[in-house]
Amino acid sequence: MRNLGRTFGWLWAAYAVSAYGTGLGFGAFSVVAIEVLHAGSAEVAALSSAGLAIGALLAVPLGPWMEFRAKRPVMIAMDVVRFAALVSIPCAYWLGALSFAQLLVVSVVAAAAKIAFTAASGAYLKTIVPADRLLIATSRFESTTWSATIIGPPLGGAAVGLLGPVTTVVFDAISYLLSALGVTAIREPEEPPKPSAKRARRWSDLVEGWRYILAHRTLRRFFFNIVLVNALIMATEPLLSVLMLGPLGFPVWEYGLAFAVPCIGGLIGSRLARRVAARYGERTVLRVFGAVRACWPLGLAFIRPGLAGLVIVMATELGLIICMSIFSPVFAAYRMNNTDADRQARVLAAWSITTSTSIAVVTMLWGLVAELTGPRAAIALAGVLLLATPFLLPRQPRPYSHTRWRYDDDRDRGSTGPRRVDDLGSPVGADPRVRAVRGGPGGGAQVDGGPPAG
Numbered sequence: 266m267r268n269l270g271r272t273f274g275w276l277w278a279a280y281a282v283s284a285y286g287t288g289l290g291f292g293a294f295s296v297v298a299i300e301v302l303h304a305g306s307a308e309v310a311a312l313s314s315a316g317l318a319i320g321a322l323l324a325v326p327l328g329p330w331m332e333f334r335a336k337r338p339v340m341i342a343m344d345v346v347r348f349a350a351l352v353s354i355p356c357a358y359w360l361g362a363l364s365f366a367q368l369l370v371v372s373v374v375a376a377a378a379k380i381a382f383t384a385a386s387g388a389y390l391k392t393i394v395p396a397d398r399l400l401i402a403t404s405r406f407e408s409t410t411w412s413a414t415i416i417g418p419p420l421g422g423a424a425v426g427l428l429g430p431v432t433t434v435v436f437d438a439i440s441y442l443l444s445a446l447g448v449t450a451i452r453e454p455e456e457p458p459k460p461s462a463k464r465a466r467r468w469s470d471l472v473e474g475w476r477y478i479l480a481h482r483t484l485r486r487f488f489f490n491i492v493l494v495n496a497l498i499m500a501t502e503p504l505l506s507v508l509m510l511g512p513l514g515f516p517v518w519e520y521g522l523a524f525a526v527p528c529i530g531g532l533i534g535s536r537l538a539r540r541v542a543a544r545y546g547e548r549t550v551l552r553v554f555g556a557v558r559a560c561w562p563l564g565l566a567f568i569r570p571g572l573a574g575l576v577i578v579m580a581t582e583l584g585l586i587i588c589m590s591i592f593s594p595v596f597a598a599y600r601m602n603n604t605d606a607d608r609q610a611r612v613l614a615a616w617s618i619t620t621s622t623s624i625a626v627v628t629m630l631w632g633l634v635a636e637l638t639g640p641r642a643a644i645a646l647a648g649v650l651l652l653a654t655p656f657l658l659p660r661q662p663r664p665y666s667h668t669r670w671r672y673d674d675d676r677d678r679g680s681t682g683p684r685r686v687d688d689l690g691s692p693v694g695a696d697p698r699v700r701a702v703r704g705g706p707g708g709g710a711q712v713d714g715g716p717p718a719g
């Protein structure tokens with residue numbers, strides 16, 4: 266693979282160590298709540314949902330706050346915050362003072378810090394990787410995520426069995442400290458915020474990320490599609506657990522195997538993403554795999570006991586994960602290339618906040634649906650609704666045809682109001698040669714000789 270530079274190497278290493286720590290600590294809060302505090306199913310569900318929802322709300326003001334600051338200090342601070350929050354759990358456990366309220370607070374803090382770190386790291390990534398190599402970078406992150414998902418949970422489960430319930434929390438906390446050290450090791454000076462961005466904060470900045478997404482013709486449709494798909498898929502996970510471990514009688518080891526083996530598809534998909542995009546074009550990949558990934562979850566409604574049911578779950582999850590691991594890095598690169606540099610952090614924060622909130626809300630809603638109809642019917646309903654989500658994907662857009670009003674904050678240009686710009690940020694009516702020189706979004710090259718994504 267092509268070299269992306271030492272700075273990217275340190276960022277990737279920092280991400281990798283925290284990803285493996287998160288993999289080791291998969292489900293750690295639930296394990297601690299059940300094994301140590303003897304929490305019931307309602308408390309465990311509340312711990313997961315409330316942590317996401319409240320953490321997302323606390324992260325709302327962080328988007329505009331990060332946009333006008335250097336991103337590396339923000340990333341380091343969020344890693345340190347997560348380390349301090351997580352390490353408080355084993356400390357309280359060893360002192361005999363651990364409570365459910367503490368778990369809930371740590372869950373909220375970790376969720377908010379994760380959103381802030383994701384937004385800052387995404388904005389920083391665009392400044393250190395050329396636009397035409399962003400897909401390479403995002404594919405490496407995607408591959409790392411899935412390898413950590415394959416290796417981490419089984420090792421974490423073994424560690425909990427051998428060393429106790431808070432062991433993986435300790436590993437996860439240490440991983441964030443190592444991640445902070447990795448980001449600190451980056452020596453290349455960071456690009457300072459633009460002078461036009463150094464101004465007093467306004468209340469409108471809090472919603473600027475959402476306003477930018479909703480004003481962008483293609484990002485808007487992707488936004489609604491991805492938020493809904495993620496929420497419906499995640500809402501069925503606890504229901505599938507109840508169905509497999511309850512009425513269908515799957516042993517715990519078969520349940521773990523059913524979800525561990527298909528994660529190999531994540532490595533396959535992330536490795537194929539760049540080649541598939543180069544061959545068929547970025548927009549074709551986003552439309553095709555964005556649609557196909559919504560077709561798989563309905564198969565989970567047909568699960569049955571025994572080997573046949575295990576095969577159904579594995580095949581369904583494998584197909585879903587391959588499609589998502591191809592779609593995700595291609596879309597991540599597309600979103601960065603189609604977002605103005607001075608809006609990156611706010612757009613990414615808005616996206617993460619909405620995703621986390623929607624997952625929490627839909628998960629609680631689907632729990633109520635399952636109480637009324639049963640887990641299998643609730644899973645089937647989610648699968649049927651997912652079949653409609655491809656209609657939210659953007660149709661084939663004409664290159665550079667989109668125009669929008671945007672406020673120009675650069676007072677040095679003498680701008681006093683909104684101006685019309687195309688998807689490349691060039692004023693409408695500008696010399697076409699300007700757009701030709703700039704190439705694709707973000708100044709990148711066109712994909713496979715086709716029109717730039719827009």
